[in-house]
Amino acid sequence: MGDCSKQAREMLANTGYKVTNQRARILEILLENTDKHMSAEEIYEIIKGEKGDIGLATIYRALELFEELDIIHKLNFGDGRSRYELKEEDHHHHHLICSKCNGVFEVAEDLLDQLEEKIEKQYQFKITGHHLKFYGICQNCVEG
Ligand SMILES: [Zn+2]
Ligand SMILES: [Zn+2]
Ligand SMILES: [Zn+2]
Missing domain, CATH: 1.10.10.10 (Winged helix-like DNA-binding domain superfamily/Winged helix DNA-binding domain)
Structure with missing residues (x-):
């Protein structure tokens, strides 16, 4: 504490x-x-x-x-x-949002590095950040 x-x-x-x-x-x-x-x-x-x-x-x-x-x-x-x-300095995470219980769950890995690289190459665009949220139904709500 x-x-x-x-x-x-x-x-x-x-x-x-x-x-x-x-x-x-x-x-x-x-x-x-x-x-x-x-x-x-x-x-x-x-x-x-x-x-x-x-x-x-x-x-x-x-x-x-x-x-x-x-x-x-x-x-x-x-x-x-x-x-x-x-704010985390070296990495950030993404969120899974359950539309039934409004629970918010975190995805530890970013997973988008490769995609960013690909976009940068393909579109000659220097990416400095992104926003991403996933909507769906969490494990508890699927089972309940
Ligand atoms: Zn839920
Ligand atoms: Zn978070
Ligand atoms: Zn990310």
Whole structure:
């Protein structure tokens, strides 16, 4: 637990921005829930009972700042809420979205390197990124 708190403070300090307790706490929660794709509301639910009392608006502002600072990125899974995820430096992953339970599952490998190479060659286009989401029905929902 202390580890995430320390890591959050270090990450913020590295950006050159002022490390406030509120910002550090919000980033800490993201670090503690790396696989959960937290929304601002979910972060708020965790923070609500704590002293210091961070409001939802503050959380939104902090998330916007983190996005600008390139620490996190915003995701949209079509459930009407923006969700946030920490940026990974050396690799990223893709998401499988279940249309029955709205579950979001991660695909660890990128799998698109070869495709990017092929497109770059064929279209003389320097690719710097891509977005990809898969929609379908998860294992639990197929069985249920
Ligand atoms: Zn499902
Ligand atoms: Zn993810
Ligand atoms: Zn990818």
